[in-house]
Amino acid sequence: MNKSSEGWPYRTPGIPDDKFIRGEIPMTKREIRAVTLSSLRLAAGHIVWDVGAGSGSLTVEAALMVEEDGKVIAIERQDEGLELIRKNSEKFGAKNIEIVSGEAPEVLEGLAAPDRVFIGGSGGNLAGIIEAADERLKPGGCLVINAVTIDTLCNARRELKSRGYRLEISQVQCARANPLGSYHMFEGLNPVHVICGLRGEKSEAEGESHKL
Numbered sequence: 272m273n274k275s276s277e278g279w280p281y282r283t284p285g286i287p288d289d290k291f292i293r294g295e296i297p298m299t300k301r302e303i304r305a306v307t308l309s310s311l312r313l314a315a316g317h318i319v320w321d322v323g324a325g326s327g328s329l330t331v332e333a334a335l336m337v338e339e340d341g342k343v344i345a346i347e348r349q350d351e352g353l354e355l356i357r358k359n360s361e362k363f364g365a366k367n368i369e370i371v372s373g374e375a376p377e378v379l380e381g382l383a384a385p386d387r388v389f390i391g392g393s394g395g396n397l398a399g400i401i402e403a404a405d406e407r408l409k410p411g412g413c414l415v416i417n418a419v420t421i422d423t424l425c426n427a428r429r430e431l432k433s434r435g436y437r438l439e440i441s442q443v444q445c446a447r448a449n450p451l452g453s454y455h456m457f458e459g460l461n462p463v464h465v466i467c468g469l470r471g472e473k474s475e476a477e478g479e480s481h482k483l
Contacts, residue, residue, distance in 0.1 A: 323392020436468030
């Protein structure tokens with residue numbers, strides 16, 4: 272596993288948020304990141320697209336998981352995000368990250384075909400990004416989308432379902448204990464829907480009485 276002395280020496284996902292270099296761009300929180308990485312089903316050698324990579328927290332974790340033989344292509348349109356991805360890649364010694372500046376889906380054309388696709392931000396172009404990713408995704412691959420709003424959840428479900436993906440959808444809602452004087456009080460994080468579309472793979476939910 273490629274990592275620097277400053278990085279993450281463990282195999283477990285969910286690097287603490289304060290380990291990353293941060294800016295004004297929102298970052299996928301540790302607990303959500305761990306569930307998302309689990310849904311992606313990463314293995315050494317995988318090529319991963321991270322669309323709307325933000326500060327690069329998931330990009331870095333995925334790069335460490337796919338190891339030197341794999342690669343994560345981080346697509347980001349904001350200059351601050353691009354710089355944060357570079358800095359975090361260097362901090363964690365993740366040399367198997369390719370950073371692509373631009374707007375998806377246009378910049379996706381010509382990229383190496385992915386085994387896995389994660390869409391963390393779509394800039395209002397979710398349907399187009401899913402279409403472009405679907406055209407390039409390798410057989411047996413999966414596409415994972417994190418949705419904060421009900422609208423994104425419904426749109427993602429509709430687009431993936433119409434293309435024949437088997438769906439696994441989870442709502443992840445976590446709370447963290449924070450100091451409150453001499454006591455501690457739980458403070459909730461925003462709930463996030465993790466939508467996983469599986470291509471050519473039997474869903475764990477298949478066969479249950481309630482279908483997604």
